[in-house]
Amino acid sequence: MKLSEGVEWTAHACLLLSILPPGVGLSAKALAEFHDLAPAYMAKHLQALKRAGIVETSKGPGGGYRLARDAAEVSLLDIVGAIDGNEAMFRCSEIRRKGPCISKQASFRAPCHIASAFGRADNAWRAELAATTIAQIAKRTAENSSETNRDDLVQWLSMKLGEPFTLSVRS
Amino acid sequence: MKLSEGVEWTAHACLLLSILPPGVGLSAKALAEFHDLAPAYMAKHLQALKRAGIVETSKGPGGGYRLARDAAEVSLLDIVGAIDGNEAMFRCSEIRRKGPCISKQASFRAPCHIASAFGRADNAWRAELAATTIAQIAKRTAENSSETNRDDLVQWLSMKLGEPFTLSVRS
DNA sequence: GTACCCCTACTCGGATAGCGAGTGTCCGAGTCGGAATGG
């Protein structure tokens, strides 16, 4: 019952990608370096994001990963689904139908109430994640960041992109 | 991000224990047999329930497992905590503090908004499970069970307990 | 007949193997950009 480590990695990666100008991307190596993570492993997770249609890729020099759609259209649930899959945490194997005291005349038209309860909990969890987008997180993070941190970020991105970079608020 | 199989096993086991008269228990072997499960593995999970204080045990002939408190005081969250632990699914490792563009003057007084969002989702999930008790599930299951199923259950329990057993609604 | 004792069967409880998903890494396929070259 533990979320994959890659969820945290890719969520932060998407957060970084969301502040780039449209059409501009960053390589897996750069995205890993930014948070001091293993480059190869980060690349593996980013491939999962691409398979899910969250990011697009370009090969060759100057290529890399960029968001495939607006940051307001990328939810945390999308990222979780891309990395860990969309299966429910609780998977009912209908053990109530097994056992010695189940006769052939037994009927189970009603759903298993244990599975139903876990299903409701799962829906509540997913609803909360679906309601949180990368754009929202980026906005809140920007509002709480210090001047120093912003300057360092701008300088680092300018170096990595090979062109002057300025922070701009995107919807 | 998958719940342990033992959660389903022990939830159904608690459901069965909840309809027994006070002070009466069932052995791990019988609880496993009832749903056609591996006895040794079921015993392992039941030990986890005991460590969590959900069930009590008695050794020797006639002994076994019984609920340590009223079924209305046992929630699905208690069971999940006993089997899978109480740690949050998302564990923030604060990677935002790592990396080359974090200077010594950087300040992170505000919490990580990604971790906050996952924390809210976790709380929603746990709240739903905490609000569902074994007693509620037993009540709903009883209301939806057929006459045949109830008779088979009564007969099986009478045999296992070695004394006549009758179904009674408990709060 | 009664009280005591022992013994057996039954139960829990922790210690011990096996396996699969997640973790971590590497090398090949493809592509863009620029340098070199010839006109």
Place this chain on the structure above:
DNA sequence: CCATTCCGACTCGGACACTCGCTATCCGAGTAGGGGTAC
């Protein structure tokens, strides 16, 4: 000076080992109850 070609470096993408936690099992510790025996 300009167009073309070729080469190199950079990037993604999938294929390949490794580790840890869940799965699964077994055997020893402890106990209640019943049968046997002595009084």
